[in-house]
Amino acid sequence: MGDVVLAEGLTKRYGGRAVVDGLELCVPEGCCYGLLGPNGAGKSTALKMLMGLICPDAGRSSLFGEDSQRLSPPTLARTAYLAENHPLYRWMTIRQMTSFARSFYPRWNDELVGAIYDHFGLNWGQRIGRLSNGQRAQVSLALAVATEPELLILDDPTLGLDPLVRRDFLESLVQIIAQPGRTIIFSSHILGDVERVVDRIGILVDGSLRVDRPLDDLKERLRRVILTFGAPPPKTPNWPELVSAHRGEDRLELVVDGWDESVHAAALVLAPATLQVVEMDLEEIFVAYVGGSRSALPAFGEG
Amino acid sequence: MPAVRVLAKELAVPLRLGAAVLVWSLWSVAGALSRCRVDSEELFGDLSRLRGVDTLWLVSVALAAAVGLWLTWGETRWGSWALLLTRPVRRRRVVALKLLAGALVVLPVTALPIALLHGWVAWSGQAAWPYDPASAAALWRGWLAVPAWYLACFSTGLPARPTTAWRWLPLAGAAVLARGLGFVERPGWLALAVSAALAVGALLEAERMDWG
Numbered sequence: 001m002g003d004v005v006l007a008e009g010l011t012k013r014y015g016g017r018a019v020v021d022g023l024e025l026c027v028p029e030g031c032c033y034g035l036l037g038p039n040g041a042g043k044s045t046a047l048k049m050l051m052g053l054i055c056p057d058a059g060r061s062s063l064f065g066e067d068s069q070r071l072s073p074p075t076l077a078r079t080a081y082l083a084e085n086h087p088l089y090r091w092m093t094i095r096q097m098t099s100f101a102r103s104f105y106p107r108w109n110d111e112l113v114g115a116i117y118d119h120f121g122l123n124w125g126q127r128i129g130r131l132s133n134g135q136r137a138q139v140s141l142a143l144a145v146a147t148e149p150e151l152l153i154l155d156d157p158t159l160g161l162d163p164l165v166r167r168d169f170l171e172s173l174v175q176i177i178a179q180p181g182r183t184i185i186f187s188s189h190i191l192g193d194v195e196r197v198v199d200r201i202g203i204l205v206d207g208s209l210r211v212d213r214p215l216d217d218l219k220e221r222l223r224r225v226i227l228t229f230g231a232p233p234p235k236t237p238n239w240p241e242l243v244s245a246h247r248g249e250d251r252l253e254l255v256v257d258g259w260d261e262s263v264h265a266a267a268l269v270l271a272p273a274t275l276q277v278v279e280m281d282l283e284e285i286f287v288a289y290v291g292g293s294r295s296a297l298p299a300f301g302e303g
Numbered sequence: 304m305p306a307v308r309v310l311a312k313e314l315a316v317p318l319r320l321g322a323a324v325l326v327w328s329l330w331s332v333a334g335a336l337s338r339c340r341v342d343s344e345e346l347f348g349d350l351s352r353l354r355g356v357d358t359l360w361l362v363s364v365a366l367a368a369a370v371g372l373w374l375t376w377g378e379t380r381w382g383s384w385a386l387l388l389t390r391p392v393r394r395r396r397v398v399a400l401k402l403l404a405g406a407l408v409v410l411p412v413t414a415l416p417i418a419l420l421h422g423w424v425a426w427s428g429q430a431a432w433p434y435d436p437a438s439a440a441a442l443w444r445g446w447l448a449v450p451a452w453y454l455a456c457f458s459t460g461l462p463a464r465p466t467t468a469w470r471w472l473p474l475a476g477a478a479v480l481a482r483g484l485g486f487v488e489r490p491g492w493l494a495l496a497v498s499a500a501l502a503v504g505a506l507l508e509a510e511r512m513d514w515g
Contacts, residue, residue, distance in 0.1 A: 044515075045515070048385070048514075048515035051385075051389055053384070053385055053388060053389070053513070053514045053515040054513045054514070054515040055511060055512070055513055069511075073392055073393065074391065075391075076389060076390065076391035076392075077391035079389070080389075081385065081389040083382070083385040083386065083389075087381055087382040087383040087385055087386045088383070088386065089312070089381075089383060089386075090381065091316065100308055100312055101390070103305050103307075103308035104305045104391050104392060105391065
């Protein structure tokens, strides 16, 4: 299986600040890739560069082996891009919008569009401008999957949706987009959304990809190690496996990538009173990578 | 088929604007003519000074600006470039179709009232004085700047120019042209050259600008 999406040293600067900084990305065919990052990490800019909507200052990217800046109509026909905030023409009705989108594609699944509109209770005659954010997201999703794309790029599809709508939308999204052989890039800052959909994770921090691994591998290898001491903890160790460290008054919390015998032995050298190894969920992993090393907050209300 | 769809979509709103402006312009021209007697000297002087006709230029420029900005700045404003430009069509083609759609509305709508006024005055037997083709020259001279205004507003509305000065450059070009048309021997050629430069500039830029 070849790489459907490839980015090499992709960089974009705005006002001297690198929003995306040397991004290296490789998404193989059939992979569902979750691109995570806090707000402003450069996720949308990276995806827009992949789609050729933004010119990179350095580096290059390609879809199906074709330079993103020169995507041909046949390659665009194989790709669907769900932009953040779900831009649609507000003065059109759903019927007009669907008919407009449909005219571009040789392949269009009318049945699927109808089923999605029915599922969400959308009326073909409704004007786009009168739809809620959630309903516009639903229309956008229907229009994106109607082309039966081989590559689906979703840029924060649940952004701006209230929790109830988001949950319903996500439930449907998982059913609709999952298809054997389809490559999906799903960007989000809401980890629960991504965790249910993707099989590989990339965490973008300050424009650079800090993590790019299968989700299962990430969960398998990352551990939180809690060391308690009877006194202030010793200096934070400088292990290569260390992802982040959190110092408390008498404890040291370390997030370690690859907990094994050697790291265990190194931890014991610190002479802790107790040592506890805890599994981490995606949210904790994300915070460990994004938050980095921080000092503990003062214990409010104590004393 | 996609080209027809894009053209139809781009024409939808400008056509409504154009229809409103055309009705207003024709009404103004009819009103101006109804105020003039057949032997009125006003009909044989500079037609652009006729009361009611004197605002035609302003209305034409306003239409050109509104249509140009609607076609490009409108997409920028609603973030819908991403929707349009990720369809399987060449970007240059999309921009060319947008340009064409606006031109199909702006040029006839602004030229028709002048042509009708000019024709009415020139029509044999409509006036007691000999017809002087120069009487409509100022009107046509003013009209020559309308395509450039349209193209300048269209270009200005395109997203992500490198600098503010660059963004306003097309508008400055149209303003210089409008001023300069009164001083050159062959205003038609000058207007054509400026308009062609603006159109080619917009099309060339379509392939390499930031649309996000």
